Amino acid sequence: MSVTVAIDCMGGDHGPSVTVPAALAFLRSHAAARIVLVGQPEVLGPALGKAATEFGERLRIHPASQVVGMDESPTIAMKNKKDSSMRVAINLVKAGEAQAAVSAGNTGALMAISRFVLKTLPGIDRPAIATVLPSKNERVYMLDLGANVDCTAEHLLQFGIMGAQLVAAVEHVERPRVGLLNIGEEEIKGNEVVREAFALLRASDLNFCGNVENIYDGSADVVVCDGFVGNVALKTTEGLVQMLTAFLRQEFSRGVFTKLMALAALPVLKSFKKRVDHRRYNGAALLGLRGVVVKSHGSADAYGFEHAIHRAAEAAANRLIERISDRMAAMAQGEAA
Amino acid sequence: MSVTVAIDCMGGDHGPSVTVPAALAFLRSHAAARIVLVGQPEVLGPALGKAATEFGERLRIHPASQVVGMDESPTIAMKNKKDSSMRVAINLVKAGEAQAAVSAGNTGALMAISRFVLKTLPGIDRPAIATVLPSKNERVYMLDLGANVDCTAEHLLQFGIMGAQLVAAVEHVERPRVGLLNIGEEEIKGNEVVREAFALLRASDLNFCGNVENIYDGSADVVVCDGFVGNVALKTTEGLVQMLTAFLRQEFSRGVFTKLMALAALPVLKSFKKRVDHRRYNGAALLGLRGVVVKSHGSADAYGFEHAIHRAAEAAANRLIERISDRMAAMAQGEAA
Numbered sequence: 001m002s003v004t005v006a007i008d009c010m011g012g013d014h015g016p017s018v019t020v021p022a023a024l025a026f027l028r029s030h031a032a033a034r035i036v037l038v039g040q041p042e043v044l045g046p047a048l049g050k051a052a053t054e055f056g057e058r059l060r061i062h063p064a065s066q067v068v069g070m071d072e073s074p075t076i077a078m079k080n081k082k083d084s085s086m087r088v089a090i091n092l093v094k095a096g097e098a099q100a101a102v103s104a105g106n107t108g109a110l111m112a113i114s115r116f117v118l119k120t121l122p123g124i125d126r127p128a129i130a131t132v133l134p135s136k137n138e139r140v141y142m143l144d145l146g147a148n149v150d151c152t153a154e155h156l157l158q159f160g161i162m163g164a165q166l167v168a169a170v171e172h173v174e175r176p177r178v179g180l181l182n183i184g185e186e187e188i189k190g191n192e193v194v195r196e197a198f199a200l201l202r203a204s205d206l207n208f209c210g211n212v213e214n215i216y217d218g219s220a221d222v223v224v225c226d227g228f229v230g231n232v233a234l235k236t237t238e239g240l241v242q243m244l245t246a247f248l249r250q251e252f253s254r255g256v257f258t259k260l261m262a263l264a265a266l267p268v269l270k271s272f273k274k275r276v277d278h279r280r281y282n283g284a285a286l287l288g289l290r291g292v293v294v295k296s297h298g299s300a301d302a303y304g305f306e307h308a309i310h311r312a313a314e315a316a317a318n319r320l321i322e323r324i325s326d327r328m329a330a331m332a333q334g335e336a337a
Numbered sequence: 338m339s340v341t342v343a344i345d346c347m348g349g350d351h352g353p354s355v356t357v358p359a360a361l362a363f364l365r366s367h368a369a370a371r372i373v374l375v376g377q378p379e380v381l382g383p384a385l386g387k388a389a390t391e392f393g394e395r396l397r398i399h400p401a402s403q404v405v406g407m408d409e410s411p412t413i414a415m416k417n418k419k420d421s422s423m424r425v426a427i428n429l430v431k432a433g434e435a436q437a438a439v440s441a442g443n444t445g446a447l448m449a450i451s452r453f454v455l456k457t458l459p460g461i462d463r464p465a466i467a468t469v470l471p472s473k474n475e476r477v478y479m480l481d482l483g484a485n486v487d488c489t490a491e492h493l494l495q496f497g498i499m500g501a502q503l504v505a506a507v508e509h510v511e512r513p514r515v516g517l518l519n520i521g522e523e524e525i526k527g528n529e530v531v532r533e534a535f536a537l538l539r540a541s542d543l544n545f546c547g548n549v550e551n552i553y554d555g556s557a558d559v560v561v562c563d564g565f566v567g568n569v570a571l572k573t574t575e576g577l578v579q580m581l582t583a584f585l586r587q588e589f590s591r592g593v594f595t596k597l598m599a600l601a602a603l604p605v606l607k608s609f610k611k612r613v614d615h616r617r618y619n620g621a622a623l624l625g626l627r628g629v630v631v632k633s634h635g636s637a638d639a640y641g642f643e644h645a646i647h648r649a650a651e652a653a654a655n656r657l658i659e660r661i662s663d664r665m666a667a668m669a670q671g672e673a674a
Binding site for chain 1: 471518529531566572573575591601
């Protein structure tokens with residue numbers, strides 16, 4: 001199946017200098033895919049150069065005159081920038097001209113615009129953001145990372161359903177194991193909402209694997225939590241990796257001998273770094289909408305952004321939206337019966 | 338000032354084989370300190386061997402016939418084991434025969450017994466557990482890690498006050514910077530309770546440094562959060578470190594050459610490991626009680642357990658309990674005025 005992905009080319013910290021090369025690299029490795037580059041033609045034309053004709057009708061530019069700033073308020077971006085590259089890319093999904101949109105722009109604006117233009121699926125109270133992380137079992141999906149603080153147990157159940165369908169679509173795992181992020185000790189088994197969510201998840205037809213304490217031990221394919229806790233876990237991970245990397249660098253640069261050691265160990269350290277390279281895990285899915293939208297990290301390079309495009313194309317090709325809406329419909333019918 | 342520390346010698350995964358050597362090592366490096374070993378004399382006597390006489394009256398055994406199991410319910414431990422080494426160690430603090438107690442036993446039982454025997458300080462609604470972690474700025478204290486899920490903003494303020502006094506007492510930092518664990522993006526600035534806690538902390542006379550997103554960047558000396566979030570951050574940290582260590586080991590053992598590299602890089606890796614060695618950060622303080630109680634990790638070795646004893650002795654010698662109760666009294670007076 002041929003998938004068309006609309007790219008918000010002006011978003012992110014680097015704009016077209018990252019998004020355009022990433023789109024070209026993606027087209028080279030996905031012979032059937034199509035790309036619509038959305039943004040200011042006077043910027044995108046020169047950025048494309050002679051690649052403009054390389055892909056024939058698989059690649060086109062769609063004009064959008066405005067750009068949403070990285071720190072812009074979502075409300076202002078929605079109201080005053082109806083011709084932003086972000087908004088126009090989402091419009092293309094709504095119109096069926098593209099099956100997915102990818103943006104490295106401001107998360108709040110992307111969520112607000114996506115929700116306004118595409119609307120949520122029946123039965124979904126709040127869209128969620130799902131990220132991918134490395135784990136002992138290759139990778140784990142965690143959601144929510146969005147604005148959903150103060151979640152109810154029903155929201156957590158919906159996150160579980162959406163996350164499972166995402167992993168099924170993108171990773172081709174038929175019955176992904178869904179875990180609930182919780183704290184283990186018997187006497188403090190989580191708060192009220194988490195306890196209720198446990199009961200709902202267990203009663204559902206998901207492949208629920210119970211409480212998960214360690215996101216990284218490979219015990220689950222999908223880990224469900226509220227947006228506050230998810231963000232804390234993600235920021236803790238990023239902060240710890242930064243600190244450990246800085247410490248390791250300092251230890252290796254203490255003296256001439258240790259510097260030589262670092263040089264010698266470079267292939268191993270590189271191979272290690274590649275394994276946990278956050279760029280390979282770039283591309284968070286906005287779930288619960290009537291269309292595929294993927295958010296790239298704002299500071300992603302072309303290699304990272306290409307991974308986000310790939311993830312969006314996979315989700316669209318494997319009918320992510322239909323999968324989620326089918327599950328929600330089946331659940332509603334189950335409840336009515 | 339001479340401090341006496343009561344040791345629950347039977348607790349933890351290893352019992353006297355860890356707690357007794359740790360106590361002896363502590364006595365050797367703290368010439369003025371005293372230790373009471375609490376547990377079954379028929380076990381402790383042989384474990385001490387000829388060290389029994391080495392320290393004269395600085396070391397004594399106090400008998401306790403029962404042992405609280407690592408998985409035992411706190412309620413059962415409280416009701417049925419009034420002569421457990423854990424309970425008797427806490428009793429010694431209550432009676433003034435020791436100024437602090439250290440246990441590697443079951444956290445829930447230790448908290449329940451401490452709370453029952455010692456009672457909470459005036460103005461403290463719930464005791465909290467504070468742990469130490471490495472950070473870019475040497476170390477950071479995080480609380481709560483206890484059973485306080487579903488916290489109110491007032492609880493978070495109390496955690497901030499207790500954490501600041503702990504750092505003042507143990508690390509000799511006069512005005513520790515207190516941060517509130519939160520998620521940064523403007524549109525999702527935390528949930529209701531965290532927003533209220535921000536206002537309370539800012540209005541207090543603590544050295545409040547605002548929201549903290551990254552525990553490890555050295556921006557705060559104390560990071561305050563509820564017990565659920567704190568446990569998630571801690572478990573995420575432990576899980577990530579385990580995964581990264583396993584990956585690094587795998588990369589270094591891929592072939593003969595990389596194995597040689599590992600051997601060559603060993604001094605650097607060891608020095609790195611020492612820097613983030615969790616044993617040096619062992620010893621979580623139970624705060625808000627009328628006595629100093631420190632919880633060691635259940636699986637700690639003698640080196641780690643000795644750090645926990647040291648932390649307890651420092652807290653007692655520097656009048657932690659008086660400091661907290663003075664602050665709470667001053668705050669109550671401020672409110673009444």
